[in-house]
Amino acid sequence: MKICMVGAGYVGLVSGACFADLGNTVWCVDKNKQKINELNNTKIPIFEPGLKDLIYKNFSSGRLIFTSDLRSAVKNSDIIFICVGTPTLKKSRSADLRNVFEVARKISKCIDRFKIIVTKSTVPVSTGDKIERMISKRNKKVLFEVISNPEFLREGEAIRDFRFPDRIVVGSNNKKAISKLKSLYEPLIKKGAKFFSTSRRGAEMIKYASNAFLATKISFINEIANLCEKINVNVEEVSIGIGLDQRIGGRFLRAGPAYGGSCFPKDTKALTVTGDMYKTDLSIIKSVIKSNEKRKILLTTRVKRILSNKIKNKKISFLGVTFKPNTDDMRQSTSLTMIPFLSKKGAKITYYDPTGKKNEFSSLKNVSFCNSINNACNNVDLVIIHTEWEEFKALDFKKLSKKNKFKIFDIRNLYSVKDMKKKGFNYYSIGR
């Protein structure tokens, strides 16, 4: 099939490359011309395991085309996926849909035959209705169909998630459009992915409800961890104990920092806006958002306590700063709250992340990037294990702290409390 992905970000680029790998011809469009130039020179703008090779393979075979020319990409394609960002509007909880509507307006100007327009971006319920109204101002209804096909891939595991999704959700009342999408996804359905079709609004809601539920699970176990710390119970054992109940399930029950990333924070907020709009109090989700905000403060307070309330001039090292491993995405990472706070209080911060230096910290006082774990931990007072990258899972702390015996705050619970105590380390973790 001939497909166009508008927005070559984490979702558009990965799914575009994967669709091409299934044998489709894919035009990846982005308004960021520099990004398109780089992609045309096989420079990959994001870090995602396996993506570089996949892009190279399909770009070389001519099945993956990068362009800023939306008009020709739309004209060439049968299915157009809108994959642009929908961040939170400034000083608001609402999703910023300007990019989505801008793309819809542009698409409406170049429809010359039947097109299926798919929102893969996460958009609030009824956005599909609005896009349809917008496009029908210029085009007869028989020439297009707007459907919802939310994306569930996780950064860091995006290619695997695309190839082996738990489910593919398609929202539309148009049988022709649903069957076209079903044949596009047929290779994945054959491998076991469940295909679920519902109404367009239903599909939009499924995406928000999924993310809100997962965020709730994380906040739930984080609060249980707070209690475990006070009652001398190991939260990991509690997670296992409750996760073994099949009604609950063990995933997303690992206590740690506040949830971050490009989806949960913005999607939980946007869902409460929809709730308010329809005069429905989504009190659970509102509490989850509050609990998550509190958690960021709680962790910095914990750092203060570990350092006996003396942050000024203390040397603190962060191992990992991204919101999770195997991605370079910094959006809503806990480090974006912790590092500025500690730097303001006079701490001297070094950080190491496998994906390199981060612009987010370049204007901060006394914050510097180190190109190795050794350099980052050299002569510091406290090491904070912030992200669970593989390379932080078996560190030789004896060697690292040879010059200066530092304290360790492991906010990902990567090490055993018993082992660390036995080795004589001042080791702090979460809920244990």
Ligand SMILES: NC(=O)c1ccc[n+]([C@@H]2O[C@H](COP(=O)([O-])OP(=O)(O)OC[C@H]3O[C@@H](n4cnc5c(N)ncnc54)[C@H](O)[C@@H]3O)[C@@H](O)[C@H]2O)c1
């Ligand atoms: N990142 C994830 O893990 C993930 C997972 C599932 C769903 N989503 C959803 O998918 C959507 C995209 O997320 P993302 O993380 O890929 O975003 P992103 O910020 O990485 O990429 C968006 C891309 O769209 C481009 N863009 C913006 N406006 C454009 C326009 N008018 N024309 C052409 N290109 C334009 C930007 O330049 C950027 O390259 C969001 O709605 C997000 O909630 C993201």
